[in-house]
Amino acid sequence: MLLHTEVLARVEKEEIMPIQDAVSIHDVMSTDILTVRPEERIPEAARRLSERNVGAAIVEPETRGSRPGIISERDVLSCVASGRGPEYLHVADLFTPDAMTIPPDSSLQQAAKAMTSDGFRHLVVFDGEKTLGIVSIRDIVSHWSSEGQLPGLGAQIREAMTTEVFAVGLEDSLREAARKMGERGIGAAMVEPAKEGRPPGMISAREVLHSIAAGQDPDTERVADHLAPRRTFSAPDWSLSQAAEAMTKGGFQHIVVVDGSGIAGILSMRDLMRSLIGS
Numbered sequence: 001m002l003l004h005t006e007v008l009a010r011v012e013k014e015e016i017m018p019i020q021d022a023v024s025i026h027d028v029m030s031t032d033i034l035t036v037r038p039e040e041r042i043p044e045a046a047r048r049l050s051e052r053n054v055g056a057a058i059v060e061p062e063t064r065g066s067r068p069g070i071i072s073e074r075d076v077l078s079c080v081a082s083g084r085g086p087e088y089l090h091v092a093d094l095f096t097p098d099a100m101t102i103p104p105d106s107s108l109q110q111a112a113k114a115m116t117s118d119g120f121r122h123l124v125v126f127d128g129e130k131t132l133g134i135v136s137i138r139d140i141v142s143h144w145s146s147e148g149q150l151p152g153l154g155a156q157i158r159e160a161m162t163t164e165v166f167a168v169g170l171e172d173s174l175r176e177a178a179r180k181m182g183e184r185g186i187g188a189a190m191v192e193p194a195k196e197g198r199p200p201g202m203i204s205a206r207e208v209l210h211s212i213a214a215g216q217d218p219d220t221e222r223v224a225d226h227l228a229p230r231r232t233f234s235a236p237d238w239s240l241s242q243a244a245e246a247m248t249k250g251g252f253q254h255i256v257v258v259d260g261s262g263i264a265g266i267l268s269m270r271d272l273m274r275s276l277i278g279s
Contacts, residue, residue, distance in 0.1 A: 023107075024104065024105050024108070025103075025105070025107070025125055025135050026104035026125070026132070026133075027143075028108065028135060028142075028143045029104070029132070029133035029135040029139065030133055030135070030136070030139065031132065033133060033134055034057040034058065035057060036057045036059055036071060037059070037091065038059060038069075038092035038095070039091070040091045041086075041089070041091075042076065042079065042086040042090065042091065042093075043087055043212055043215055046076055046213040049209060049213070050209055050214075055072055055073045055074075055122065055136070056071065056121070057070070057072075058131055058134065059071060059091060059097075064129065064130070067098045067099060068124055068131045069097045070095060070100075070124060072121070073206055073209040074187060075094045075095065075096075076209050077181065077205040078182055079094055080175055080179075080218045081178040081179045081182030083175070083179075086212050086218075100120050101123065101125070102124070102125060102126070102135070103127060103128075104125050104127060111135060112276070115140075116270065116274045116277065119270075122135070122136050122137075123135050138269060141244050141247070141269060141272060142244075142248040144244065145248055148241065152275055152276040152277070153241035154241065155240050155275060156236065156238065156239060156240070157240065157242075157243050157257055157267055158236035158237065160240060160271045160274070160275035161236070161267040161271060162266050162267070162268070162271060165263055165266050166180070166184055167189060167191060167192050168189045168191055169223065170191060170201075170222065171223070171224065172222070172223045173218060173220065173221060174208055174216075174223065174226060177208075178218065181205070187204055187205045187268070188204035188253065188266075189203055189204075190202055190266070191203055191224075201227040201231070202228045202231045203223055203228060204228055204253060204254070206253070207227070207228055208226070210226070211226055231252070232246055232247075232250055232252050233255070233258050234256070234257055234258070235258065240272060243255055243267055244272060253269050254267065
């Protein structure tokens, strides 16, 4: 794992879009941080994540000045996918001890580059001595969307979406669905409808997290009982600006893209950010 200064040194060598204003990570980060302890059991940590409806929590180090750790809903998904029993594990068994961190005065473009290059949805804002906050892909995209800052917002969804849409079955167990998503490195999958002509469902790492938080057994719980309660659809010719607005205001991590022939693709928040910054 790279130190935050190393991340910035690497990012600054790459070509990034010009900074549009003086906004920094400090201006968009969340300071209302959820903190969990290494000794907490995974179902308890999942419950707290679920109650706060957040995708990651900070694990503070024992020594002041050391970099914090982080645990996310994707870690819980990976745990379920691996076949292990979450009820027997602790935060210490799953979390990343040295989280990817970034200084508070970094630009949004620098954070976006680090996120898309290394596959992170969250960065811990750290000043070298203490944790100041956490910034997510959603925080950055929401700011860009509200300000209409980047030229890439005018591009169409078809230019950024993933066309290989993966689906799981209604009768799959949560464990099986998690395993299939884990094998493909994705955080959400479509769910085949029970009847022809019905719209597809969706299941994501967030639904798996909620189930573990409730103390349910991923081997006996069915996908059919854990579909995402809401989903949003778009046409391929929507602009990324429209997609960003729908995702940030509606709280969606993914948009299902449909055309006259059915599902054309799926757009994730990471796909959107990657297209916006041209990485």
